[in-house]
Amino acid sequence: MAKRIQFNQHGGPEVLQLVDFEPAAPGPQQVRVRNHAIGLNFIDTYFRSGLYAPPALPSGLGTEGAGVVEAVGEGVTRLKVGDRVAYGTGPLGAYSELHTLPEANLVKLPEHISFEQAAGVMLKGLTTQYLLKQTYAVQPGDFILFHAAAGGVGSLACQWAKALGAKLIGTVSSAEKAERAKALGAWATIDYSHEDVAKRVLELTDGQKCTVVYDGVGADTWLTSLDCVRPRGLLVSFGNASGAVSGVNLGILAQKGSLYVTRPTLASYANTAENTQAMADDLFAMIGSGKLEVDIQQRYPLSEAAKAQTELSARRTVGSTVLLP
Numbered sequence: 001m002a003k004r005i006q007f008n009q010h011g012g013p014e015v016l017q018l019v020d021f022e023p024a025a026p027g028p029q030q031v032r033v034r035n036h037a038i039g040l041n042f043i044d045t046y047f048r049s050g051l052y053a054p055p056a057l058p059s060g061l062g063t064e065g066a067g068v069v070e071a072v073g074e075g076v077t078r079l080k081v082g083d084r085v086a087y088g089t090g091p092l093g094a095y096s097e098l099h100t101l102p103e104a105n106l107v108k109l110p111e112h113i114s115f116e117q118a119a120g121v122m123l124k125g126l127t128t129q130y131l132l133k134q135t136y137a138v139q140p141g142d143f144i145l146f147h148a149a150a151g152g153v154g155s156l157a158c159q160w161a162k163a164l165g166a167k168l169i170g171t172v173s174s175a176e177k178a179e180r181a182k183a184l185g186a187w188a189t190i191d192y193s194h195e196d197v198a199k200r201v202l203e204l205t206d207g208q209k210c211t212v213v214y215d216g217v218g219a220d221t222w223l224t225s226l227d228c229v230r231p232r233g234l235l236v237s238f239g240n241a242s243g244a245v246s247g248v249n250l251g252i253l254a255q256k257g258s259l260y261v262t263r264p265t266l267a268s269y270a271n272t273a274e275n276t277q278a279m280a281d282d283l284f285a286m287i288g289s290g291k292l293e294v295d296i297q298q299r300y301p302l303s304e305a306a307k308a309q310t311e312l313s314a315r316r317t318v319g320s321t322v323l324l325p
Contacts, residue, residue: 003325004096005305008058010050013306013313016061023098026073032100033085037119039064039094040300040308040321041152042216042241047092048309051240054092061305062094062323063087066109066118076103078273084109086280088122089270095305097325104273107280113287117294120320121156123266125283125292126276127238128156130269132164133282135236135262136212140165143205145213145228147221148241149186150177155295155319157214158184163291169204171197171221173315180318184293198227205230212236219243231257238264295319 002023007015026032044061046052066086069079079085085106093099109118131153132138138161146161148154149170161168162185170186172178178189190200201209209230215221216239229235237245253259270276286292297319300308304323311317 002097003302004060004093004098005062005302006058006060007048010048013048013309015048016306016309018303018305021096023096024100026071026076026100028074029076029103030073030100031069031076031079031085031103031106032071032098033065033067033087033106034070034098035065035067035094035096035119035325036115037066038062038096038302038323038325039088039119039121039123040298040305040312040323041123042239042312043123044095045309045313046240051244060093060096062096063090063092064119064123065094065099066115066122067099070098072103079103079106079108084111084115086113086115086118086122088126089267089276095302095323097302105276107277110284110288113284116296116299116322117287119322120296121283121287121294122280124152124156124320125287125294126270126279127153127266128160129279129283130264130266131214131236131238132157132160134269135238135264136234138164138166138212142166142211143169143208143230145169145171145201145210145225146186147171147213147215147217147225149181149189150184150318151216151315152317152320153216153239154181155184156292158186159292160286161185162187163286169201169210177318197221197224201228209233214238217241218245222248226252226256226259229256229259232259233257234260234262236262236264296322298322299324 167187218240220242
């Protein structure tokens with residue numbers, strides 16, 4: 001028997017329960033991992049609330065973790081019992097002492113990356129990798145806008161963008177978060193609690209606006225983000241922290257300068273074992289070089305997952321949060 005967090009109905013953090021369960025034996029091409037650390041992410045709250053539908057209820061939760069291979073199924077060739085591994089793309093069920101998942105979803109974890117670092121960085125780090133290197137290949141000198149620059153993904157994006165030579169303008173909600181984003185490498189910050197974001201972007205870029213805007217906030221920032229993109233520039237809408245963007249009139253893209261918009265997901269980039277490992281290797285190399293720091297600011301026991309999600313949703317966290325089994 002092992003313990004895991006599950007939910008039997010959609011709702012707030014109060015629906016999360018710590019239960020005993022019998023972990024499944026690994027099937028063909030599957031691996032069972034004993035988690036040493038588990039990542040906490042906004043997408044977890046989407047599955048819990050019902051914004052995203054889990055396969056069935058009751059359901060486990062969480063898509064990110066790191067640990068040691070405990071058992072392997074038939075046909076597993078890349079991994080063996082005892083290997084250090086990490087994952088960031090699910091399937092659901094990472095909030096658990098033991099998690100069984102496809103071998104293709106796991107990456108080998110080098111010795112210089114700790115379990116906590118990996119659990120705190122896999123989903124956010126792979127997301128940052130595809131956003132800055134693949135969805136749009138950020139170039140030296142590019143003006144880019146990144147919402148929630150002091151958050152989990154934003155904290156990594158500030159550092160990675162600086163390493164790429166880009167001028168990242170980060171939006172934040174307080175002076176403290178502005179200071180944090182700048183310390184991490186943001187070229188400039190805008191405090192949206194009292195500053196007009198689109199106006200400040202115009203001023204900071206000498207009227208050019210941004211080559212690309214990265215928006216993980218969603219409904220609340222959609223129109224502002226469009227106003228910050230230069231003509232024929234790209235808006236990357238990659239999250240729904242304030243709710244999903246809906247009712248989009250494509251004509252607005254013409255009015256604001258023949259803009260491009262994409263709604264990417266990590267699963268579309270980390271879609272093979274080879275792609276996922278290559279992205280992870282790029283991420284681990286950035287960490288190993290010292291250009292990217294994994295800033296774990298909050299640690300909670302697995303049993304306090306509901307409390308951790310409450311803090312995350314209330315935007316009272318900074319950097320990364322991990323759950324410890």
